[in-house]
Amino acid sequence: MEYKKNDLLTVTIEDMGHDGEGIGKVDGYTVFVKDTVIGDKVQAKIMKAKKNYGYARLVEIMEPSKDRVEPRCAYARQCGGCQIQALSYEKQLAYKQQKIENNLIRIGGFQKEEIPMQPIIGMEDPYHYRNKAQFPVGCDKEGHLIAGFYAGRTHSIISNRKCYLGVEVNEQILNLVLAHMEAYDIPAYDETTGKGLVRHVLIRYGFQSKEIMVCLVVNGSRIPGAEDLIAKLREIPGMTSISLNINREKTNVILGRKGKVLWGQEYITDTIGPIAYQISPQSFYQVNPVQTQKLYEKALEYAGLEGNETVWDLYCGIGTISLFLAQKAKQVYGVEIVPAAIEDAKRNATLNHITNAEFFVGKAEEVLPEKYEKEGIYADVIVVDPPRKGCEESVLATMVKMQPKRIVYVSCDSATLARDLKYLRGEGYEVKKVQGVDQFPHTVHVETVVLLSKDYALEHSGLKVSNLYISQIKRKCGIGGGKNYNLPKSEDSRQPQCPLEKEKAIREAFKYFGIS
Ligand code: SAH
Secondary structure, X not given: OOOXXXXXXXEEEEEEOOOOOEEEEEOOEEEEEOXXXXXXXXXXXXXXXXXXXXEEEEEXXXXXXXXXXXXXXXXXXXXXXXXXXXXXXXXXXXXXXXXXXXXXXXXXOOOHHHOOEEEEEOOOOOOOOOOEEEEEEEEOOOOOEEEEXXXXXXXXXXXXXXXXXXXXXXXXXXXXXXXXXHHOOOOEOEOOOOEOOEEEEEEEEOOOOOOEEEEEEEOOOOOOOHHHHHXXXXXXXXXXXXXXXXXXXXXXXXXXXXXXXXXXXXXXXEEEOOEEEEEOOOOOOOOOHHHHHHHHHHHHHHHOOOOOOEEEEEOOOXXXXXXXHHOOOOEEEEEEXXXXXXXXXXXXXXXXXXXXXXXXXXXXXXXXXXXXXXXXXXXXXXXXXXXXXXXXXXXXXXXXXXXXXXXXXXXXXXXXXXXXXXXXXXXXXXXEEEEEEOOXXXXXXXXXXXXXXXXXXHHHHHXXXXXXXXXXXXXXXXXXXXXOOOOOOOOOOOOOOOOHHHHHHHHHHHHHOOOO
């Protein structure tokens, strides 16, 4: 059966896609219906029809799924922030667990039985978890000031000062800022004309420190009646930093480059586990600190550190994972492309009196090969936490050459994770554990931590290690064989020299068999 635009159909939702959209089938024709959940029986209208599938709009829920819940937020459907608030939290977790597993099967080429999935780590209370909010400010049709969130895939603002994912004090701060704008006749910025002053209100909150930061992003360099506004904001317990961020560009990018402190410090401080971090308006910082701690603890557990290890943390951001690892490792090296993040990482290391972490600015795909080829650097454990597009293949190739005992892969996109695991598995790394962590309840996003390891000692034939190489390394280690044992005829002989990665494997094997 084929359908066309504007056709009405009744469909039962059987699955959910990667963006949380419901998926159902009618006579072999697949329909994607946003705002539905598995188990719903709905009436939907085809908006875009292809030969075998189409996208439809929800018209009416005829029989709600038993897993459907009333979203707490009245704007859950329009708002671009949440996608699956209408699904019970328990089922959200099941959906995310399934999403990881499906990608590993479909993209990674794993068999279901081979995937060592651990039960996903969810939140006890999956609300008010975000420590950062950026509210766009604008006007409604009547010209009243509003603040809220962008509707899905658009830049029209839904007026909503009470988001259930953010902290409760956000609403109080927005009320103060908007009342101030009204009192001083301060216009909101208008994206289409490029006129007006206040673009966004950025609020950050330290879950542990209880420190609050308010930063107004303005299309100008000052705010009328600043003293008055400061006086009111300062009354809020925990207020630590009030600043302006200057952004005069006609752009979607929220923050401009320059900041100006109006009152207090430029930054707030917060802790994750035992490590303290200084966070300025510009800093990248994980938005769900409760789950981040669980995620990093897993990464640390998987790294299996005993105190003598050299660890590389690729895509290290402000060094959050690096500093966590540094507690248990001999030495940690972090690599990150954004120079400002590396400055934060270094400052955070100093702040925590951590001296065994060193940071490099650059692309992982350039820094790592360079350090490896030229300086022969070494790693017992490599941790990666790449952006959504995953690791460049050249990074994976260098990692494999470096032959770490363990690789810990932290991922925010299980599709690219699956692709990269397929590569690493092809190079002899075994996937030992796959752990989902729900950092973003009510959205479709899920974080995954994976432990991979390789047992070199049992890999000899696979590595094609020749006897010549073994004897070379034996000599280096001063192990047995007598004087003439496999000795090359002259020391400057043209015999090939054992490459570094094979030397490492052989040394590993010696250790394994207790002959070193
Ligand atoms: N591990 C950090 C941040 C991970 S986010 C934390 O937990 O806080 C991914 C990071 O990778 C970002 O900071 C981004 O700037 C950085 N990045 C993106 N492409 C990169 C590349 N090619 N090489 C190194 N870092 C990169």
